[in-house]
Amino acid sequence: MANSYLTSESKKLATWYFTFAAIIFGAQLLFGLVAAIQYVESSFLFEVLDFSVARMLHINALVVWMVFAMFGSVYWLLPDETGIETVGIGLGKLLFWIFAAAIVVVVLVYLFIQVGPANETSIWFIHEGREYIEAPRWADYGITVVALGFVANLYMTGMKGKQSGVVTVLMADMIAFAGLYLTGMFYTDNITIDQFWWWWVIHLWVEATWEVFVGSIAAYGLITMIGAHRKVVEMWLWIEVTMLFGSGILGIGHHYFWIGTPEYWWEIGALFSALEPLPLVAMFIHVLYDWGKMQGEQDAQGKEMSVITNKPAFTWFVLNAFGNFLGAGIWGFFHTLPQVNLYTHGTQFTSAHGHLAFFGAYATILVGMMYIGVQGKNGIKILNNTTSTIFATSMIVGGVLGMTVALTVAGYSDVIISRAQMGATWEGYFSAQTTTWLLQGMYWRLIMGAVTFIGFLFLVKDLLTIGKAANHVR
């Protein structure tokens, strides 16, 4: 980490996390491309790197890079928010290396061993075969230790230093985030109980604790990047927490419609998950409102300058505010009511929602944090866009939107034919898969996936070189 303007060890550690996250982000896209090619040309890498393996790597890499970037974001903002250096930074660095090494081992095992015999040893050392949290049992314990260490550092620093609203929310949120992982760490022969608890991890992460995390990061970003007033931002943050947890916790019911759980989840899931878009609207309005307000104050003073001190990062934060609402809110609401979900459950529709929601709600803001890291590391007062920033942002956003639209179109075929008309049988499934709508949808998804990947290459180039560009205010 030569030529760094960073004096805070916590921020240096954050840049390690961001770097590793970006590498895994690339891996996520690569394996996504493999899986996308297989939809179009099923013989591609057949019995070499099968769809199941590519897809497992695709979604696991997604979870891992986001968790890394989230840890990094917290280590980045802690010194600013608490006014002190992060406590236990040595432990933080040690855990980083343990975490990164464990991930590399897990990935290599996924890639080269792929499947094992049906016994507990496979569950312990290869993978658990449970979507999103496939990590083998040994890694589960490792992740738990790493997460606890991270939470301990957050708590020690938060309690020793100044405890802002942002830090308070993060402290409450991150302990829930770490604790929930434990509910996905056991084996049962009863698949209904299995999936019941599995959703405690997946849903209560991405539709509750991660969303609150995003709210906190957005609050931090507004304060640091446009100088929004802390009082307003933190009040909004508490309102967002109220709405996010108020709707998201019981919104878990929309995963309990069809897995063997009782009928009352229809009503609970429908009601609370239908409310889930509300906080996302609020977050979007909040970001734009604060931006307009701060710019307006500056305009009133007769200054013809943008209030934004980090253009690329703020762009990604605004994309987050809108993408979260669009991907998680709108695309989620599309199929959250049981009357609709009976037919859309487990189709390409779900996939369309998954892509836009993970991107809009999480990828965007975490990429924004990476730009904040680059700004700090290079000691830049006002970071402006470069040509690569524009290419990276527009290609990634355009690519993901394109994939989402393609998958949504494919989803209509899937829903109408394989679910509504033919009731999800083998024949119904393949009848849908071979329709023109679905086939063309998969071609477009592949093309748009490639666009996203090229955008990612621009992003990497930009993150590595933007600090050297001449158009910043230093």
Added chain:
Amino acid sequence: MAKKSVWSDNRFWQRTAAWITGFASVLLIWLTFDTSGQIVMGNDADLQNGVTKRVPGPTVINYKITYEMDAKRKHEVPVIGEKEMFFGKDDWNEEEAAALLHLGKLASQTKNCMNCHTLLGNGAYYAPDLTKAWLDPAWQETGPMQAMTGKSTKEEAMAEFLQNPSKYPTHARMMPNLGITADEAKGLVAFLKHMSSIDTNGFPRNFGKIQGAVNGK
């Protein structure tokens, strides 16, 4: 001067957030207890006495399972009927059936079924949903799969297919060979049969009821 409003007070919103979160969490935990009681696996006695469980016991593999419209609930439910042979016998005892299901569930995870198929509608969308696969018309006497695999029963046809999936391609997109042994295949079929007996509130709708031409195919 007017008093400062509580609505713009951060402490007020912090407390509101805490109360709402606490309330939602308590409600979720309470519902979890209720649901847990309802989704515990039944046992052999339940099956013999005709006690309906949302998740029946493993010995359900000894019985014929159908998926029928329930007049009261207005959607289809699995119906456990008379005894039926499963791999040559219809008297799998509780231990044997549980061991077979255990092997099958382990195989479903270690072979990573969920990253191509959906199970109870959850997973990936690269291959057919397996929730009611046991009841799929394709595997019945009238379907193509028994003749294709040269087997005369559904369970044997499924087990044969699982062991050599790429030997029996039905479409350009094939299932890869996952090194599934004969025992694991048997376990997986038991797992699928058991899963088809779970009361999924009518998902999937109209399973196997409508066949034939769709979109001119």
